[in-house]
Amino acid sequence: MAPVFRFAPSPNGYLHLGHAYSALLNFDLAREVGGRLLLRIEDIDATRCRPEFEAAIYEDLAWLGIAWEMPVRRQSQHFTDYRAATERLAALGLLYPSFESRAEIARTIAAEEAKGSWPRDPDGAPLYPGIARSLSPQAVAELKQADAPMALRLDMARAIAASGPLTWTEQGTGPGGETGTVAAQPGAWGDVILARKETPTSYHLSVVIDDALQGVTHVVRGQDLFWSTSVHRLLQQLLGLPQPVYRHHLLVRDGTGAKLSKSTGSTSLRELRAGGTTPADIRRMVGLSDPAAAS
Template sequence: MAASSPAFTEPVFRFAPSPNGRLHLGHALSVLTNERLARKLGGRLLLRIEDIDVTRCKPEFEAGIREDLAWLGLRFDGAVRRQSEHFESYAEAVRGLQARRLVYPCFCSRQMIKRAVGLHKAWPVDPDGAPLYPGTCRACGPAEAATRIRAGEPHLLRLAMDRAIEVLDHGAFGRFRPNAKNVIDSWSLEHCSREKPVPTFSRNALGGAADYVAFDEAGHERRVVAQPVRWGDVVLARKEVPTSYHLSVVFDDALQGVTHVVRGRDLEAATDIHVVLQRLLGLPMPRYHFHPLLSDETGQKLAKSRLSESLADLRARGVTAGEIRAQLGFG
């Protein structure tokens, strides 16, 4: 049976920026879309600060976000949730998944993975273009893994995607059953040898997993089949930060009663992972809307990492909030 979205009495939307830089026009489009839909449906709009990256996220950037949002004339409902204040809650959720053998420690660095998969032609990649993790550290037994963790060896925690699918196989994942045609041979690194390869799902094993509800601004809804196996064994937590974007966003959306998630199309594929986590953790599933992305004159999407012109820069040039709203279609 496919997963379904819960009935809701009060629509709740959220805008959840990361304070690792200043907001740009793409962020303005996202928050204004949230605002418009929240008003249209008579719902609430929350502000959440997603600052789990304690290295790159800075108080001055959070202050800048608040300044930019106030300049745009936005008002939010309720208290602001700051993710860095809730690490223990996320860690507890991860421990629950570990107890069900759905999460395992991984000691592989990016360079180790890159070096190993480079030996194979046409190694599958995830929707973001990163090589799928081959499941190397699945071969590490609990005793060995515990010893290495106690020794302080750098590690992170990955979701065992095939086990997750097996757990949900009789529910939302009933239309997908792994078989020999759906696997690729894994490989060994110097610390994690094994006699038999551990199977990992290939990018082509995209049988029906679970579905979620997507909606457009006209109110039309459709069901979308999630394809989580194309992501492989995703990272859920790290030694220094006991969570990840995927885990914390799912946890917080449920905790805050978010019923409608509005975000850019660049995050559409990530919803596959979120559906799996929602099902595993027994969380409600919001409806989703993915708005178009904005590009610069070179055709590349606006991004903090590319130092796209910020709202603060536009304001300094004399551009008004009204002009920004009009430019983005919110006049």
């Protein structure tokens, strides 16, 4: 069976050099091993994802010379797949509802931090303080009846107990030089949200389900997602899904050392193209050789 790679951008802005590097690397690696390249549109965030950004993704990738298999999987068309996964996890007793607003959670954490330090996840965000775990069944029923905003969280302690120790195969390197067999540390993320009332999935859940349903064998992505793999391995184990191999690559950074980002207005590929940059120039800018020149 041929290896399967995927590039999975979100249409919430225009692609920049960081996206170009990841897309080209996936394309090159798939071609080197006679594999397949899939394109997935991760558009579960209806408030930020827009059709013009999705159209620009196709345009930019084609301009770079990247070819992908059809059809393209759009996450917004597969909510039933993700809902089925949450139902399986709920049946295992591994999910619980939480009803607090972000402001309420922030106030609770601030009060705890006033007494001392508070644990944070690998991205630097404070861990959820577990407020909802103390709610009685009656209180939960009343909040649901009142149509309160709700998130479904993974009971991390129970999930880890159910899965046991986990590892993944890393063909790249982590931010600390981790490679080879890496021990997963999902507990570092706390009780992560897997779905919300208005959106029946999250990044962690949808990416795991999609990779399994699409038969992805090689996940090639940036180092900023290295430790997220711990949560993904946990969900794969709990749901009985296959485990891809992973390759986390260095991030493309700006002159200050910060990673490129849509939210900070990093120069887009369409801006570079309009200014006369060529696909070969893009390859040189991100440190990839030009296959045409090599041949």
